């Protein structure tokens with residue numbers, strides 16, 4: 679907002695009114711003053727196309743659960759549209775949940791679109807702490823619009839045309855952060871954490887390649903970068919879920935205590951289903967699903983991973 683004219687749209691008029699009067703998002707980002715120049719709007723999604731008619735860029739910042747509806751509402755939009763959400767959608771129209779670019783192909787095929795991703799806890803971005811992001815789209819004008827909007831002294835934005843790879847990284851790291859939180863909560867040690875991150879990166883990459891991504895994307899900010907951040911940083915909600923499960927909390931208690939979305943909880947099953955469909959082995963993600971579904975207790979999940987047959991480091 680310091681460099682551009684920005685409007686923040688909320689689906690809930692009462693929430694928009696509270697943001698206007700408090701100049702702060704008290705529930706979701708307390709302690710961060712909203713810039714005076716930021717316009718705060720609310721309307722029905724049906725009115726969004728008119729609101730976005732003169733926009734240079736539209737950014738969707740909902741959880742994955744809200745992406746389909748907003749892409750549908752924006753399908754005629756002429757400006758580039760980018761989403762920030764990281765995950766797979768819960769299954770809607772077919773047997774498997776979809777990534778953002780797959781949802782776009784279904785509901786808004788003519789939209790110019792992409793994702794902004796990478797290691798970026800919202801609180802640190804809002805405080806102006808140094809952050810590097812990835813602007814991902816197969817369409818150059820979308821990447822350029824994102825770089826132009828967000829590249830600044832505190833945010834470096836790198837462009838990448840491998841949208842599928844960037845999205846797989848953003849989704850799978852959430853599942854792996856639950857595993858690492860569990861590992862740390864059980865006090866299994868730093869060796870175990872490094873092993874989980876490294877083998878997790880291997881399974882993330884395998885799924886990505888099977889979904890058409892490039893291997894080098896997983897060595898970048900949206901792969902290794904976001905995995906390291908989310909798996910080790912206590913600001914991560916997904917990591918917090920793992921830590922709380924390790925303390926004996928139920929999944930419901932862990933989710934309720936967050937008050938924010940932990941996308942890994944909602945997309946872990948889809949990750950494993952899609953991997954199975956593609957013949958991709960993802961043992962860590964599978965152990966997370968068994969844990970979330972109550973088939974394994976925390977220590978049994980660790981035993982299941984350690985008890986696997988010896989294999990080569992592929």
Ligand SMILES: NC(=O)C1=CN([C@@H]2O[C@H](COP(=O)(O)OP(=O)(O)OC[C@H]3O[C@@H](n4cnc5c(N)ncnc54)[C@H](O)[C@@H]3O)[C@@H](O)[C@H]2O)C=CC1
Pocket residue numbers: 689706739740741742743744745762763764765798799800801937938939941
């Ligand atoms: N918080 C973070 O540090 C980062 C979050 N993300 C991703 O951004 C997405 C959103 O995360 P947060 O904002 O942190 O979640 P949050 O749980 O803190 O806030 C979610 C916001 O979306 C709204 N919302 C929920 N469902 C909606 C729907 N169906 N339609 C419209 N709005 C809806 C809620 O009212 C709330 O304002 C997630 O996919 C997350 O993985 C990505 C990078 C960093």
Ligand SMILES: O=C(CO)COP(=O)(O)O
Pocket residue numbers: 764796797798799800852855904907908913914915916917939940941
């Ligand atoms: O994606 C994130 C940081 O890049 C935020 O991670 P959590 O959703 O686990 O908090």
